[in-house]
Amino acid sequence: MKAWISKQQIFVRSLAWLALVLGLKLVVHLLGLEALVxxxxxxxxxxxxxxxxxxxxxxxxxxxxxxxxxxxxxxxxxxxxxxxxxxxxxxxxxxxxxxxxxxxxxxxxxxxxx
Structure with missing residues (x-):
């Protein structure tokens, strides 16, 4: 395993986290459980x-x-x-x-x- 992370890997991981957070946000919104507008x-x-x-x-x-x-x-x-x-x-x-x-x-x- 490499000791450092390339910029492309950081970008891909950031996109994956963004997709996860947006997905969770969508599920919470569709279920009407939003506590914060x-x-x-x-x-x-x-x-x-x-x-x-x-x-x-x-x-x-x-x-x-x-x-x-x-x-x-x-x-x-x-x-x-x-x-x-x-x-x-x-x-x-x-x-x-x-x-x-x-x-x-x-x-x-x-x-x-x-």
């Missing part, structure tokens, strides 16, 4: 709810895409830092082994957090 205010509130939900879903999908890139970018940055440290240590010696252990600890911390 629809008004323009009610329709506006429902439309606003779907509008906000759309914003939330679009932001969530963007966050998932960003989170997929984070480990690779972090690893590349740590690798670049180590290569830079190796070059610097040629001219200005320092504890490169300790620096490497610190970078590995940062990578382990990222892995543990994910």
């Amino acid at each position: 629809l008004s323009p205010l009610h329709a506006t509130a429902v439309a606003g709810g779907f509008f906000i939900l759309g914003f939330i879903l679009s932001a969530t999908i963007a966050d998932y895409k960003e989170s997929e890139r984070l480990p690779a970018e972090f690893t590349a940055i740590v690798e670049n830092m180590y290569e830079d440290a190796l070059l610097i240590s040629r001219r200005h010696p320092f504890d490169i082994a300790g620096f490497r252990e610190g970078l590995l600890a940062a990578l382990d911390s990222l892995r543990d957090d994910m």
Whole structure:
């Protein structure tokens, strides 16, 4: 199973839920069990709810895409830092082994957090 949901799947699922809600509304209307009469205010509130939900879903999908890139970018940055440290240590010696252990600890911390 995919870890993310495509925009088309969200659209299809939304249509399915819409059909279910409209079907239930029709059944309640035909049976005369409506406790609330629809008004323009009610329709506006429902439309606003779907509008906000759309914003939330679009932001969530963007966050998932960003989170997929984070480990690779972090690893590349740590690798670049180590290569830079190796070059610097040629001219200005320092504890490169300790620096490497610190970078590995940062990578382990990222892995543990994910």
